Amino acid sequence: MDISTAQHALKQYFGYDRFRPMQEDIIQNVLAKQDTVVLMPTGGGKSICYQIPGIISQGVAIVISPLIALMKDQVENLKANGVPAAYLNSTLSYTEMREVEEDLIHERLKLLYISPEKLLTSQFLDFLSRVYISFIAIDEAHCISQWGHDFRQEYTKLISLRQRFPDVSFIALTATADKATRNDIAKQLGMTDPRMFISSFDRPNLSLRVEAGQKRIEKILHFLAERPNQSGIIYCLSRKNTESLATKLRNAGHNALYYHAGMPANERARVQEGFIKDDIPIICATIAFGMGIDKPNVRWVIHYNLPKNMEGYYQEIGRAGRDGLPSDTLLFYTFADVMQLRDMVGESGQSQLQLSKLERIQQYSETRTCRRRILLSYFGESLEKDCGNCDVCRNPPELFDGTVIAQKAMSAVIRAKREMNKSLSAGMLIDILRGSRRIDLIRQGFDQIKTYGAGHDISYDHWQLYLQQMLNLGLIEIAYEHHNTFRVTKAGENVLMGKFPVNFAKLSQFKETPSSKAPTKKVTAKEQLRQDLFETLRVLRKKIADKDSIPPYVVFSDATLKDMTEKMPISVHDMIKVSGVGETKLRKYGNEFIGAIVHYIISKSKEGFKIKGSSLLLTYELYQKGLSIHEIAQERKLRDESILNHLASLYEMGYNIDIFQYVDGEQLEAVAEAIRNVGANQGVKAIFDYFNGELPYRCIYFGMAHFNRTVGV
Known part of the structure; x- marks a missing residue:
């Protein structure tokens, strides 16, 4: 299937002009019926990766979700966008379940959200065998893995779906999964040579x-x-x-x-x-x-x-x-929180793993390097430079060149692995660097590697802080699946080879927390206008949502409202260009929001603000009061021709203007014929010359507006 079909569906149902990074490649892979694993951060657009293929593919896409609230939310959103979708879970009555099953049998649904418990009953699986399934999507897929932070027993039974539907492809999606979890997801689902899509975890906003x-x-x-x-x-x-x-x-x-x-x-x-x-x-x-x-x-x-x-x-x-x-x-x-959590995780399963993970969040909290x-x-992701949007970046610490220190530590890790086939924990690594005479260290021969004692001049505590910064900079990582030992990353190898320097924060700064107050920005008059309009639209959105008993963001998201404040659409033609306004929502809500924007622009214009489109709207307000062209021109201190031009533009945008007060049908057809001969983009003067100046500009204005409105140029 051509990707242009997917792009058309994206605009038609969701109101977006283009896919986000990686979405298009994932969708193509799903449409090609290949097994797919998607790691994409929360808010990165995971849902679109299976919703669009589900909408445009033959049959119904089965979406497995462990969360009833999420199913309800997703289905509400899809229905609001004009997509036939439903969910099956324990909240539905018997009658409601039968209605959904009827819709499935008669191919009236494109996406079905379902809990694993409901899906994996033999009765429902038998029922599904009568339905054409386009693909199966597993949301929150980290739940299937023992390495996942939210492991769920019922998810482990999903492999039976592969045996039951061997020809149906899978797409597994998660926002949080390390390497071990990603590989385990594919294994637990019995995926065949899955393609892994690992999006950036960065949420710069x-x-x-x-x-x-x-x-x-x-x-x-x-x-x-x-x-x-x-x-x-x-x-x-x-x-x-x-x-x-x-x-x-x-x-x-x-x-x-x-x-x-x-x-x-x-x-x-x-x-x-x-x-x-x-x-x-x-x-x-x-x-x-x-x-x-x-x-x-x-x-x-x-x-x-x-x-x-x-x-x-x-x-x-x-x-x-x-x-x-x-x-x-x-x-x-x-x-105190650290101590309380250590007690809690120490009593849980996989206590050593959980304690190691607790140490990482503790290190994150104590760091004086860019938190992102x-x-x-x-x-497993590296940033080339500091983010500029965290408290440490806003109050940067004093740095020094720590390249040699980092190289000593990484060299010890690599030599221990290469020469002795041993992986090092933090304590053992520091003892080797400091030249410790521990019996077990000497017995295993670590005193024979070249980096033994290379960091004897650095205290144990300071080595801990340097290793913490190396972890934070992505030079080394902890292999939790291998007894929490260190391994050197690709970025670390580049530093080891002298390709890049390493800067460490001076350790004296670890004793105090930097100020995190962000600098205050002065709000301009233009920004204040947008903020005020946003609040106006937010109130309207809430009113509509309450009337329809739906969440406000199902009407329009904040991002869509913000785009409205930027573009200030005053016509249907303009509103469809707003990000997040699809065809269904344009029909449902477009006119109400356009009306609110128009009213806002007119009121602010009267206060002396210069806003794009305001002159047209002020003319329209007077036109609605029944004033003549000349009266409007006098009121607005403009020429009659300018007012005619305004009314023609308003008519073209879809406003209710009785143009037959100013032009007859024969003249409209004559202008249309002239446009076809001269060209639609040649302008008013070219049409005027076509008639040798014998047709008034008034007729040309309205003739061109009528042609553009009806023909859609």
């Missing part, structure tokens, strides 16, 4: 910030005061903290509620619904909250406590800014 945990409430209140009317989540480690924090915020005048697994199911559902519908902007929650909520306009995420690992942290901050707009993250860090580089290096 998210600012990263860590602060000391002292005076948290005071800092949070200051944070919220700078972000009125914004939705956000505050993650807490304990249920008790969620309740007490929500109470304190409400006492300070903020509309905040709490959410945790100990609440009654109906109460949790009420809070979640309130958040999704923008009725409750702030939720204080345990990590149970947010799974499966595809709310794109979460503008910030705060971690009241340190998360257990980088995967969880990345997933949780990923709930902010899914629409691509600038969003903020703030993590509070205290050593650390975050990305954890997932």
Whole structure:
């Protein structure tokens, strides 16, 4: 199938002109019926990778999701965009399930979302064998792997689908999976030579910030005061903290509620619904909250406590800014949190693995190097330069050339592996570099490698901090599947070969937390206009959403509203050019939003603001009052010809202008004939000359407008 079909569907159903990086290649692979593994960050556009192929392929795409909230959310969005989709899970009645099955049998659906528990019953699998399946998509695919941070037992049974439907291709999608997890996903699903698509984990729209945990409430209140009317989540480690924090915020005048697994199911559902519908902007929650909520306009995420690992942290901050707009993250860090988490993970399964992962998030919190580089290096990705959008980059530390120190450490790792076939943990590596006389070290012969004692002049504690910076810079990585030992990355090999220098932060700076206050920007008059219009459109969106009983972002996302404030469309022709406005939503909501924009432009124009299109709209307002061409011209202190030109332009844009007051049908046809002979792009003067000046400009204006409106040039 030609990719242009996919591009047309993208614009028709979702209102986007082009695919994001990698989406097009993934879609082509799915359409070619090849097994596919997709690793793409939250907000990176994973859903489009299977929704578009599902829409344009023959049959129905089966989408397996572990989260009821996510299924409901995705299906609501698809239906709002005009896509026939449904879900099957435990929330449906018997009658509703039968209706979905009838739609499947009669090929009325393009995508079916289903839980693994429902899918894997022998009765439903027998039913599915009567349906033409285009492909099977497994969302949140890290759940299938023992290495995944959210392992689920029921997912391990999905391999039976390969045996049941051997000719159906699979696409597995996840936002958080390291190398071990990615490979395990393909293995657990019995994939045949799958193509792996690993997108950048970078979310440049998210600012990263860590602060000391002292005076948290005071800092949070200051944070919220700078972000009125914004939705956000505050993650807490304990249920008790969620309740007490929500109470304190409400006492300070903020509309905040709490959410945790100990609440009654109906109460949790009420809070979640309130958040999704923008009725409750702030939720204080345990990590149970947010799974499966595809709310794109979460503008910030705060971690009241340190998360257990980088995967969880990345997933949780990923709930902010899914629409691509600038969003903020703030993590509070205290050593008390570290101690509490060490006790918790020490009692869990795979305790050594979980403790190692806890150490990485601790290192992230304590670092004085670019936080985004650390975050990305954890997932095997390197940034060429510092991000400029984290607290460390905004307050950079003093650096020194640490190339030789890094080379000594990496050389020891490589020599131990090459000469002795041994992988080194942090403690053993430091002891080798410092020339330790430990019995087990000498017995194994580590004192014979060339780098033994090469770093004897550096203290043990300082070596720990240097190795931490090397991890953060992506020069080395921890192989969790090999007893948490070090291995040198490609970037590290380049440093070892002298291709690139390494800069370390001076260790004296690790004693204090840098100031993380972002510089304040002065808002221009133009930016203020856009902010005011955004708020106007946001209120209209909420009103429409409440009337239709849907979340506001299902009407339009914040990103789409922002594009409206940039483009200020005053016609249907302009509105379809707004990113995120597809054909179905244009029909449903286009006129209401155009009306709000027109009203806003007119009101601001009367206050003296110069806004594109305002002159046309001021003319139209007077025209609607019944004034003649000459009266409008006098009122606006313009020439009659200018007013005629305005009305012709408004008519062409779809406004209700009675052009037959100014031109008759015979003249319209004459102008149309002239355009066909002279050319549509030759302009008014060329048409005037075609008639040797015998046809008035008035007729030409309206004739050209009528031709463009009806023929669609």
